[in-house]
Every structure is written in C-alpha cells, then in structure tokens.
C-alpha cells in the first residue's frame with residue numbers, strides 16, 4: 001500500500017512510514033500540502049504526517065490542513081522518539097557556519113545551538129533529509145539536523161549526537177486515508193469544532209458532554225479560525241470510536257451547541273496505553 005511522506009528518503013516521516021507496517025511502500029513528497037492533496041484526490045491510498053511534538057507542540061500546518069479536506073480521515077497514529085544529530089560532510093564543528101533542517105527540527109534543538117554554537121546560523125528547509133542533501137552539496141561549512149540513517153544514507157559525519165533540547169523528544173504522527181477504520185475496542189476519535197459566538201461557558205458545555213459519560217479526553221488544542229482575533233477552532237481527541245452509540249450521543253449533543261463539528265477520524269490508539277505496541281512506537 002502506498003503511503004505519502006515528507007521526503008526525500010531518510011526523513012523522520014520516512015522512518016515513521018516504514019514502521020507503520022511491512023506492506024507499506026513509502027512515496028516521498030515535497031510538502032504536507034502535497035500529501036493532503038494526493039490522498040484527498042485518491043492518487044495515493046494513505047499519507048503520514050507529524051501532528052504534535054513533545055517539545056514544540058502542535059504542527060500547525062497539519063492541524064489546519066485537516067479541517068479543509070472533505071474526504072480525508074485520520075486512520076491511525078504512531079509515536080516516535082526523535083533523536084536529532086548534527087551532521088556534515090566536514091569533520092569538525094569549527095568550520096560550520098550554517099545548519100539546515102525542517103523548522104520543527106530546528107526549534108527542537110534551538111537551545112542546544114544557542115548555548116553551544118551561538119554564531120551558527122539556523123536555516124529552514126523542506127525536511128531534515130532535504131537538509132542533509134543540501135549540506136552535502138554545499139560543503140563543510142554547512143551542517144544539517146537529521147537522523148542517523150539519513151547521515152549514513154547521504155554520507156555525512158555525525159559531529160554531535162542527540163542535539164535535541166529534551167532527551168525525551170517525541171513526535172506523534174497521524175496516518176490519513178479515505179476509508180473508515182473499524183472499531184478495535186481501543187480507539188481514539190479526533191474532532192474539530194467552532195462556536196457561533198463567544199459566550200461564558202461555551203467550551204465548558206462541550207467538555208461537560210464528555211465528562212457526563214466518563215469519556216477520557218487525551219488532547220485539546222485551539223487554532224485561530226483565520227478570521228478576526230478571538231475566533232478559534234478547537235480540536236479534541238478522546239477515547240472511543242465514532243460508531244459507538246455512547247460517542248454518537250455525545251457528538252449529537254455537541255452539534256447542537258456549536259456552529260459546526262467535523263469528525264476527523266476514529267482510529268486505533270497508538271500512544272499512551274498503546275505505547276507497548278511495538279509497531280506503533282519507534283525511534284528515528
């Protein structure tokens with residue numbers, strides 16, 4: 001099964017795609033938008049996208065992308081330990097002037113560079129693997145933040161290993177597709193919604209529906225509605241499957257008190273309790 005990921009080969013997303021299952025064939029793509037578009041149009045069956053990181057928080061482009069699609073559903077998730085390495089074609093850090101990587105990866109290592117190499121310029125590029133290719137072509141004054149495999153693949157030296165600011169640096173990836181996922185008994189559902197107007201207790205009224213039925217929420221996030229200041233889209237992840245009558249009851253109640261609700265998908269739990277499932281957690 002073809003799965004689009006942020007390429008080229010050797011990115012963190014590539015590692016996550018391969019870990020999703022042996023039947024997966026990774027298809028490198030240039031941007032998160034290209035992955036969304038290809039899955040939406042049915043050109044590829046699935047895509048994998050980072051959605052949140054334990055150091056940096058939400059991957060906002062992916063969060064925003066989810067509400068603008070019509071056919072896409074979240075069909076799976078997996079959590080990865082992300083270990084960043086400072087890579088270069090050169091052999092020492094003294095020569096380094098510029099370090100390239102994906103903006104998320106740069107942010108996850110910003111303190112390391114501020115403390116140790118304040119004069120090195122950090123520059124964003126499309127992905128960590130793209131950064132490795134560029135650093136190789138530019139020569140020893142350029143470095144890249146990437147994973148070990150990318151370093152090996154592109155013939156770079158590890159100048160410093162584990163340069164992420166927090167030792168425990170995890171990224172949660174979602175898998176998107178166009179078909180519903182059947183309930184497994186250990187599922188999660190993601191929804192997004194917004195309100196008609198801003199009034200006291202509006203968010204509380206939504207949260208109360210979950211509390212009343214003893215449903216565990218695992219994440220709540222808000223994003224600007226991209227209108228005037230103060231207008232937001234809320235995202236909630238919770239335990240349970242959208243086909244469960246109890247969850248359907250909650251969703252019906254929420255529909256009545258919000259302007260719109262979008263069910264982003266129900267899928268098998270890949271983190272928290274699911275941490276033990278070997279195929280769902282990995283290290284890149």
Ligand SMILES: O=C(O)C(=O)C[C@]1(C(=O)O)C=C[C@@H](O)C=C1
Nearest residue numbers: 011012013050102104127128171
């Ligand atoms: O640049 C890559 O290698 C990616 O796969 C992207 C990405 C991200 O956007 O979150 C994936 C995991 C890490 O959190 C850092 C970068």
